[in-house]
Amino acid sequence: MSQFYFLSGLTIALQIYAFFALQSLVKAGTPKWIFIIGYVLLSILVIYSIYNMYSAIQARNIFSSTQFNFNIGVVITALVTLVFFGAMMLTQDVARLGIGAWNAISGALSDSADKPAQMIPGRRNFLTWAATLIAAVPFSAMIYGITRGKYNFKVSEVSINFPNLPKAFDGFKIVQISDIHSGSLDDLEQVAKGVALINEQKPDLITFTGDLVNSDKNEVDPFINTFKQLESKHGTYAVLGNHDYYGTYRIEKENEPAYWDDFFAKYASMGMTLLNNASVKIEKDGESIQLTGVENWGAGRWFPKKGDLDKALKDVDNDAFTVLMSHDPTHWEEKVIGHPKKIDLTLSGHTHGMQFGINMPGFKWSPAQMRYKHWMGLYNDADQYLYVNRGFGFLAFPGRVGMWPEITVIELKAV
Numbered sequence: 001m002s003q004f005y006f007l008s009g010l011t012i013a014l015q016i017y018a019f020f021a022l023q024s025l026v027k028a029g030t031p032k033w034i035f036i037i038g039y040v041l042l043s044i045l046v047i048y049s050i051y052n053m054y055s056a057i058q059a060r061n062i063f064s065s066t067q068f069n070f071n072i073g074v075v076i077t078a079l080v081t082l083v084f085f086g087a088m089m090l091t092q093d094v095a096r097l098g099i100g101a102w103n104a105i106s107g108a109l110s111d112s113a114d115k116p117a118q119m120i121p122g123r124r125n126f127l128t129w130a131a132t133l134i135a136a137v138p139f140s141a142m143i144y145g146i147t148r149g150k151y152n153f154k155v156s157e158v159s160i161n162f163p164n165l166p167k168a169f170d171g172f173k174i175v176q177i178s179d180i181h182s183g184s185l186d187d188l189e190q191v192a193k194g195v196a197l198i199n200e201q202k203p204d205l206i207t208f209t210g211d212l213v214n215s216d217k218n219e220v221d222p223f224i225n226t227f228k229q230l231e232s233k234h235g236t237y238a239v240l241g242n243h244d245y246y247g248t249y250r251i252e253k254e255n256e257p258a259y260w261d262d263f264f265a266k267y268a269s270m271g272m273t274l275l276n277n278a279s280v281k282i283e284k285d286g287e288s289i290q291l292t293g294v295e296n297w298g299a300g301r302w303f304p305k306k307g308d309l310d311k312a313l314k315d316v317d318n319d320a321f322t323v324l325m326s327h328d329p330t331h332w333e334e335k336v337i338g339h340p341k342k343i344d345l346t347l348s349g350h351t352h353g354m355q356f357g358i359n360m361p362g363f364k365w366s367p368a369q370m371r372y373k374h375w376m377g378l379y380n381d382a383d384q385y386l387y388v389n390r391g392f393g394f395l396a397f398p399g400r401v402g403m404w405p406e407i408t409v410i411e412l413k414a415v
Ligand SMILES: [Fe+2]
Pocket: 179, 181, 210, 211, 241, 243, 350, 351, 352, 391, 395
């Protein structure tokens, strides 16, 4: 609860500071009470959202509620905007205080009666306007991310050369999606557009690398008929992500098998084959590659470590070309690279690119990189590749800014 008081206190302090800065911009003649009432109501909404957010955290009910998503959206948008605005105003105020201190010292040392009329110079209106306009940039970006960005599906095309790829698979198209997070999705039509965009890629194979739900298997129910529309020549395969286990944390141990049976039946009804520490042979024109899937394995004490590569690979030939689906990219650096069986390509998700960042040719940045070494895109280590997908859905913050939802098309090339 101390975090709640800290965050509320910080927000209220920023709100009061911004209020006194902004009120000087309200032109004479405009009724000031309109500004005051509007500002106070918005400020109350932000504090109320912080309160709701913490209540949900206390009740351990954070991932399935659209109200929680709304609250976190309000809080993050308000804080980012206030911090930007506050930082710029603070720069101006520190400069004013510096000038004031200089005036005080030089005034005390001087014999002249000609003292400045005002010790500390007043705020400059144009600087306050500039701070307001600059703070409007992150504010607008957050609003865009919440209203549009979260369904702004982008197709990433990746082509990878493999000397050991069976020739029949030259040009084979694997479409990867990840992190659907059904409980957060709030627009069936937009989800259907995403599914249509996947089908437009004419996939040979579709891979879904985990986190179908946030914290309960039933979250996917409204979307089953939509994901059922996924089409590919060789089928849709899936693995579990860390969130797919969270529903079992709230039920009795003896009810777990029934929970999983029902959850797995939902995958089957969408035409998805789960690879829980298992492999399947994908055959084409008399040749084959191996598709392997592991349960979630994530570094750090919070994440399930049920992924078992040895078990998944037990019937796989050592020289077979192998594609692995593993939700969490930390599995690649911790277990896959050093494994005696070479895994040619690993497909992961999990990071969401933190749903915030910059992704331009030649430059990519996101707070995700502070937490994850492999957080987005293609990586390579000694002829073993990893692709980290940014995800199809979103979690907690109900938006995406710069880190748009992704559909990856990976073309395998035999060289
Ligand atoms: Fe996820």
